[in-house]
Amino acid sequence: MKIKTIGVLTSGGDAPGMNAAIRAVTRAGISNGFKIKGIFRGYDGLINNEIKDFTTENVSGIINRGGTILRTARSSEFETPEGRKKAYENMRSNNIDALVVIGGNGSLTGAKIFAEEYDVCCIGLPGTIDNDLYGTDSTIGYDTTLNTIVECVDRIRDTAVSHERIFFVEVMGRDAGFLAQNSAIASGAEAAIIPEDSTDVDQLARFMERGIRKSKRSCIVIVSESPKCGALYYADRVHKEFPDYNVRVSILGHLQRGGSPSAHDRILASRTGVGAIEAIMQGQRNLMVGVRNNEIVYVPFLDAIRSDKPFDKKLITVLDELSI
Structure with a gap:
């Protein structure tokens, strides 16, 4: 036809x-x-x-x-x-x-x-x-949203530094960590918690050991959205396990979708x-x-529609080395 x-x-x-x-x-x-x-x-x-x-x-x-x-x-x-x-x-x-x-x-x-x-x-x-x-x-x-996230994190960092806080910033991405990992690198965040890095190692414990060991009192952690382990989950854990730290959560939500x-x-x-x-x-x-x-x-x-789009694990190393 x-x-x-x-x-x-x-x-x-x-x-x-x-x-x-x-x-x-x-x-x-x-x-x-x-x-x-x-x-x-x-x-x-x-x-x-x-x-x-x-x-x-x-x-x-x-x-x-x-x-x-x-x-x-x-x-x-x-x-x-x-x-x-x-x-x-x-x-x-x-x-x-x-x-x-x-x-x-x-x-x-x-x-x-x-x-x-x-x-x-x-x-x-x-x-x-x-x-x-x-x-x-x-x-x-994707590119527009990535830039939107970076702009938001840049603004959040001003407050994080001023008040010496750890901010957990939750971003979209569903089951993929592309937005979280790359926005973390682009914004100079101290860590990203993403699905692709879900190993037996506790991502939060690893970050707290690495990111805080040099007396950093302000940090940005980008977290991929998750119904079970989102930004609120990790912030609550820090409250309980590291009570000396001042913790806040920012869930960027649907503002990530908008804009030119x-x-x-x-x-x-x-x-x-x-x-x-x-x-x-x-x-x-x-x-x-x-x-x-x-x-x-x-x-x-x-x-x-396959669920295994390749994720470059080298990006995790890049962020780790730059966030010391």
Whole structure:
């Protein structure tokens, strides 16, 4: 079947640069003779028929804006066969032949299942601040979020030094420590507590021994979010095990998602957006478009959503040596 109309949606958590990706898909698609339709509120919008024709005017002036003009949602209904059936019926009734899905692990998993069930062309773009998608060096939104965290930590350090406090700063990243480890290096933090460093060694005890041994009374520790062992958990342990220290917690939360995307994220979103249209023109399907070693790559969904994206353990050594 010849593809004439492409639908584009954003799904899951918002990420800076999603608008740049929507713009790239829309304009590259129109430039190559496709009709483009914007699907609002992710998979829920596909189920509820929130679909609109898109022109170049719809994406004018959005490359610098955070969030997503298409809005986004996490759709529990799309996880059901009945929900996906509704989505497919609306896709057909709107004459949409292919989908470009901008989102993270869960969103691309949904695209994979949908493509397999209904034999439709789905192309994914790596839109997530977590940087946890396999096969691409970076994901859309990661660089902006990293810079946001560093700016916040720089401000927190002023207070930490002034009051001689240990600050545990909790950052996003889900099950990946890319944001925590790299923001710790960039901000000069004394330690990072991340999933990839979960060995038999107590990370907190190791930090307290190393970071405090030279009479440091103010320290910054970056902690990856965790329902069990987040920043509050470690701060509580210090209160109990090292009562002489003044401890505070800062959970950065959703401010990490907002803001104007960095140049890096705008370029990544633009390149992968154009790459999605090129993939469709080549007859490719059911894959994610990424950038590896500065080259556009096509990564099958099954590989992209793997949970073992390589983490450079040398970064742990770098932080250890610089935080003495």
